[in-house]
Amino acid sequence: EVQLLESGGGLVQPGGSLRLSCAASGFTFSSYAMSWVRQAPGKGLEWVSAISGSGGRTYYADSVKGHFTISRDNSKNTLYQQMNSLRAEDTAIYYCAKPRRGSGSYYDFDYWGQGTLVTVSS
């Protein structure tokens, strides 16, 4: 059974940093690109970042480019997102998401974690 379990969210002051983790199980983690998707309170979904299965290629939304970094440790089946210079508009539930296929599109997400809440506030 595929499982994705996020952790690392919490309350942080503007300008602060957090590192999110997503522990994956039930599939061959290194064969799949992975993404982070966020949802601000009461708002819609926003794709944030993606990383290839090997970790060699990364992609970012313009809204986070330069202050978020996605990475992965395939030996630990874990996805990460380092978030620096956090702003109020980064407040959201952050989901990690797995695509349907190990090859092809990175972004048709068939499994999502339960999400971890990041609140940026003084």
Next chain:
Amino acid sequence: DIQMTQSPSTLSASVGDRVTITCRASQSISGWLAWYQQKPGKAPNLLIYDASSLQSGVPSRFSGSGSGTEFTLTISSLQPDDFATYYCQHYNNYSPSFGQGTKVEIK
């Protein structure tokens, strides 16, 4: 960037109704489109991928159609479990985006 626009934003319907949600892309995305259902406090659930392919385990009352810039999600006979928010999402390139969502409410 490709913009995705859903209509309507809110839809009031009754159990048994046929429901159609439209999603338009600002440029052609071929058939690289997914539909998700999201209930309050839960992660999204994939319903349709590649515009018209039904995800495993999803009831057959859900169907998707379209290509290029215009797509539809149809629920053939609305069930109580279907009251939720629905999102379309393109994956035509390495910068995917979602529509703003359509909330299906009880009439």
